[in-house]
Amino acid sequence: MKILSAAQTRQADACTIQEEGISSTDLMERAAKAFTGWFENKFQSGTEVHVFCGPGNNGGDGLAVSRLLHERGHRVQPYLVGDLSKASDDFNANLKRLPQELQPIRVQDAAAIPALSKSAFIVDALFGTGLNRPVTGLYAQVINSLNSSGATIASVDIPSGLYTDSQTPEEGAIIRAHCTATFELPKLAFLLPQHEQFVGEWHVVPIGLSEEFILGAPTNFFCTTQEDIQQLLKPRRKFSHKGMYGHALLLCGGYGKMGAAVLAARACLRSGVGLLTVQVPQAGYSILQTAVPEAMTLTDKNRRHLSELPQGVEKYDVIGVGPGIGTERVTKTAIGQLLATSSHPLVIDADAINLIAASEKLKAQLYKKKLIFTPHPKEFERLVGKVKNDYDRLQHLREFCMEYKCYVALKGSHTAIGTPEGKVYFNTTGNPGMATGGTGDVLTGIITALVGQQYTLEEACRLGVYVHGLAADLALQTVGEIAMTASDVIDHLPRAFLHLTQPMP
Numbered sequence: 001m002k003i004l005s006a007a008q009t010r011q012a013d014a015c016t017i018q019e020e021g022i023s024s025t026d027l028m029e030r031a032a033k034a035f036t037g038w039f040e041n042k043f044q045s046g047t048e049v050h051v052f053c054g055p056g057n058n059g060g061d062g063l064a065v066s067r068l069l070h071e072r073g074h075r076v077q078p079y080l081v082g083d084l085s086k087a088s089d090d091f092n093a094n095l096k097r098l099p100q101e102l103q104p105i106r107v108q109d110a111a112a113i114p115a116l117s118k119s120a121f122i123v124d125a126l127f128g129t130g131l132n133r134p135v136t137g138l139y140a141q142v143i144n145s146l147n148s149s150g151a152t153i154a155s156v157d158i159p160s161g162l163y164t165d166s167q168t169p170e171e172g173a174i175i176r177a178h179c180t181a182t183f184e185l186p187k188l189a190f191l192l193p194q195h196e197q198f199v200g201e202w203h204v205v206p207i208g209l210s211e212e213f214i215l216g217a218p219t220n221f222f223c224t225t226q227e228d229i230q231q232l233l234k235p236r237r238k239f240s241h242k243g244m245y246g247h248a249l250l251l252c253g254g255y256g257k258m259g260a261a262v263l264a265a266r267a268c269l270r271s272g273v274g275l276l277t278v279q280v281p282q283a284g285y286s287i288l289q290t291a292v293p294e295a296m297t298l299t300d301k302n303r304r305h306l307s308e309l310p311q312g313v314e315k316y317d318v319i320g321v322g323p324g325i326g327t328e329r330v331t332k333t334a335i336g337q338l339l340a341t342s343s344h345p346l347v348i349d350a351d352a353i354n355l356i357a358a359s360e361k362l363k364a365q366l367y368k369k370k371l372i373f374t375p376h377p378k379e380f381e382r383l384v385g386k387v388k389n390d391y392d393r394l395q396h397l398r399e400f401c402m403e404y405k406c407y408v409a410l411k412g413s414h415t416a417i418g419t420p421e422g423k424v425y426f427n428t429t430g431n432p433g434m435a436t437g438g439t440g441d442v443l444t445g446i447i448t449a450l451v452g453q454q455y456t457l458e459e460a461c462r463l464g465v466y467v468h469g470l471a472a473d474l475a476l477q478t479v480g481e482i483a484m485t486a487s488d489v490i491d492h493l494p495r496a497f498l499h500l501t502q503p504m505p
């Protein structure tokens with residue numbers, strides 16, 4: 001699913017109106033109905049709803065929502081905020097359509113807002129994607145007052161004051177919504193951790209914008225949907241054998257961190273790899289053989305750390321390296337050898353990233369390789385330097401991938417997958433139960449297995465990250481967020497793959 005800019009969203013609205021031969025008021029009615037349906041579904045009926053409307057079309061939506069909620073039996077109070085001399089035509093049309101009983105309150109001073117009960121609902125329709133400067137003055141006072149009211153805030157399209165696709169200036173006030181229903185497509189701002197406090201839980205509500213326009217609109221940003229992933233999955237062939245699903249090598253584990261190798265290996269095997277060899281320091285031999293009998297185990301000459309590559313490293317179809325390996329000098333030498341000798345795809349995680357990040361010599365060896373990096377945000381900053389904010393991080397992600405022609409799965413709540421073409425795919429599965437040691441090792445194992453099965457590097461990243469989060473979402477039903485461990489995620493990989501391979505409805 002594409003993510004469009006604010007400007008493209010306006011064009012999509014205009015194009016839809018022209019294509020369908022409808023008026024902009026008709027499209028607004030559609031948007032208001034979609035919001036109202038979502039709101040009622042979420043909050044049930046009979047509630048007290050205060051709708052705050054700004055002067056533009058977002059405010060117009062608010063007025064239409066007020067009318068529709070009133071018709072459906074809610075106790076509704078609309079508010080008109082600010083200078084109405086500039087009100088949009090569709091705002092005015094919807095103001096006229098308000099029934100007699102709904103007398104709006106004019107707010108020209110934040111003091112005009114009555115105290116709202118904590119059980120009340122606020123619909124935030126002050127500004128949408130047409131915001132063109134930071135919110136200050138009266139509007140900021142209103143926003144601050146609503147934020148501190150304690151009532152539940154539901155934003156129409158986007159929390160008012162938040163920029164859709166670029167950094168909101170610090171001086172601008174922003175609504176802190178509990179939830180947001182956005183029209184047709186997710187907005188880039190929703191996917192960034194720095195906006196969690198503003199956006200809350202968000203949902204996309206379709207309003208039938210022009211498919212043709214969306215299809216042709218250029219963008220670098222996408223959200224991965226289940227449908228996208230189901231189209232990527234390759235069924236196993238009846239006469240296939242293990243040799244057709246790749247022989248993967250994992251270089252993982254170190255003294256005291258052999259669990260990282262076990263987790264990556266178990267996840268790799270649960271993700272369909274044909275054969276798996278794991279090389280661990282000598283101290284890990286019995287651990288691996290006992291914990292993961294399906295994997296072949298090689299030992300390093302070093303007792304505690306990775307220090308060498310196995311013989312015949314070229315025979316493996318893919319190599320996953322990093323979890324638990326530490327940053328000893330001997331390990332750095334081994335990573336250097338790996339980058340120098342292997343022509344096969346590498347999945348590079350954890351301390352392998354840290355070692356590369358700290359060495360210009362190793363970085364210089366990254367060119368012309370088939371590489372996937374799976375850093376968390378700290379590891380990513382070690383690679384690219386300190387970032388200023390989440391937009392800056394995205395820009396660094398795109399530049400790093402374009403420079404080294406590599407893939408990076410930048411992990412987080414919405415893991416962002418950067419590609420050599422400068423595109424970014426945001427993941428939509430996963431939950432905070434995954435914020436626990438070892439879940440990243442699981443991801444390394446999954447992606448390594450998928451590359452081994454001849455998925456392209458891009459497919460392996462998107463599918464791997466999606467199924468990793470899906471397994472955790474399925475684990476929620478039995479273990480919940482608090483008790484979830486990395487092993488629970490592995491244990492739910494079978495259900496996650498089953499879920500994806502079942503026929504689409």
Ligand SMILES: NC(=O)C1=CN([C@@H]2O[C@H](COP(=O)(O)OP(=O)(O)OC[C@H]3O[C@@H](n4cnc5c(N)ncnc54)[C@H](OP(=O)(O)O)[C@@H]3O)[C@@H](O)[C@H]2O)[C@@H](O)CC1
Nearest residue numbers: 013028031056057058127128129130131132133134135157
């Ligand atoms: N187009 C369609 O058909 C559909 C659109 N839809 C809905 O429309 C929304 C977009 O509407 P929009 O483009 O009218 O912009 P909107 O967000 O209401 O704000 C613009 C107004 O605010 C003002 N203003 C801006 N920044 C300001 C600031 N910091 N402080 C103070 N004022 C500021 C600006 O005035 P000016 O810049 O001239 O001062 C102008 O008056 C979209 O999110 C969706 O909800 C849906 O109904 C589907 C159909």
Ligand SMILES: Nc1ncnc2c1ncn2[C@@H]1O[C@H](COP(=O)(O)OP(=O)(O)O)[C@@H](O)[C@H]1O
Nearest residue numbers: 411412413430431432434435437438439440441
């Ligand atoms: N709040 C969250 N919501 C969704 N996914 C999360 C959340 N926190 C962490 N994750 C996922 O969990 C994994 C954590 O990886 P990482 O930090 O490398 O852990 P470790 O190094 O302990 O294995 C990543 O895939 C990340 O996307």
Ligand SMILES: [K+]
Nearest residue numbers: 124127158160
């Ligand atoms: K809004």
